[in-house]
Amino acid sequence: MLSTRKLTQLPSWKALEEHYRNIRGIHLRELFAGDLQRGERFAAEGAGIYLDYSKNRVTNETLRLLIRLAEECGLCERIDAMFRGEAINITEKRAALHAALRATRDQSIFVDGQNVVPKVYEVLDRMEDFVGRLRSGEWTGHTGKRIRNVVNIGIGGSDLGPAMAYEALKHFSARDMIFRFVSNVDGTDFTEATFDLDPAETLFIVSSKTFTTLETMTNAHTARRWTLQAFGDDHAIARHFVAVSTNAEEVSRFGIDTANMFGFWDWVGGRYSMDSAIGLSTMIAIGAGNFRAMLAGFHAMDEHFRTAPFERNLPVLMGLLTVWYNNFFGAQTVAVLPYDQYLKRFPAYLQQLTMESNGKRATLDGAYVDYETGPIFWGEPGTNGQHSFYQLIHQGTKLVPCDFIGFCRTLNPAGKHHDLLMANLLAQTEALAFGKTEDEVKAEGTPGWLAPHRVFEGNRPSNTILCERLTPELLGKLVALYEHSVFTQGTIWRIDSFDQWGVELGKVLAQRIIPELQSSDDARLNHDSSTNNLIRLYRRSRK
């Protein structure tokens, strides 16, 4: 039951503070030596994903207290409220109902008294019909040529999810088609994405929840010009542009027939939208069957999160561990290290999911926090990261909890590659946890002066997320795992994980600066001396 006390005054929080003082000096070596079954006991499986969290600096008592914290913060009630479609995004007065996007057809989920599941399926069915026609060649471009290139124009949640999913599921994609993703307002992005494409074979998907975002609309207008330049005929737009948006009015004002618009709803947050119509490029790439399998994966993890007891609930455990390091050990970051090349964009995707959701300091009741909230998420695929920043994780002065993600079976068997890859993952988690003592280093014959440089302190925590194979279904499960972990963290920190007011100020200031860069009227500059000076330098250089 949710307590009205301040987070830092909760009995479980106080108990965790004291428990931290007792545990901070204990090494993972001791924890493993004291419990020979630790590796099996501190593990859980949900929706077919195996989480080994034994290499974390936790005991049974830590978990008991963290779960008590979740209870005192009302996590159960918050989960129910989310799945019931309550307006838990309180600052925007909206539900956060991404779970409805992957509900089964026979489910009923109500928003404002309306069952939204039939609407979700109506859009999915339309997407499926369109994708079928496009992939079969029935839908052609203006000149009758088959569409071979798909360019998704969007940014943030309207780009990162589709771009990540395309890379992650490339193995399942139509290899005779080209997929590109344009997001940056830097004209280079559009130019490089289209320089080798034939306009007659190119479809643009303009993806924007609001259809007003500066970057997306600028790129969409450039794409429009690019297309018109090729055909000199307005009618071409209807064959080469479709839209994904919640804003039919703006879509139509842009010139896209709303018959070629795929909608979603305000209860889908941008960073939670890759499984909505925003996933149109994904569906074109992998086909409708694989897209539905991905949705089934999301749903399986939703059900796990909704029903599993906290002590065996993967998103809850991962969320609570993040809180444990963030708030008690003072860790500033979390490294996400997928040992799969297809997941190379996964850390970038997670950055928006985690940091746009939990990078906040105002609580749900409008007070400011007196504790840390969302950590910085970052990462690179293994083994590449091992040869760059792992040095700091192993021997630096900062504590960096890590999520290692690995697969038992590769999609591309090639000699011994996969065993080498997985051996490296396991070796890294082992080295981080147990390190190498000075005695061990010296016993190897290392001279005394060099020994400190070769010592590995160890006691550096990690999760290992072990999965069978990177399939569309698995990707859905993995994304939902992090979505719900983020929600668990936000619930503990009492923040609204579904708004993003922090992006507003920069957007407003940019609107003011745009005309100033284009004019030469120095007198009208009214910023601070640094910004004024930089604007003048820029103008001078442009002359």
Ligand code: F6P
């Ligand atoms: O600027 C942040 C943001 O609002 C994100 O939350 C969102 O995913 C992105 O911009 C794109 O917004 P839209 O889909 O409306 O273009």
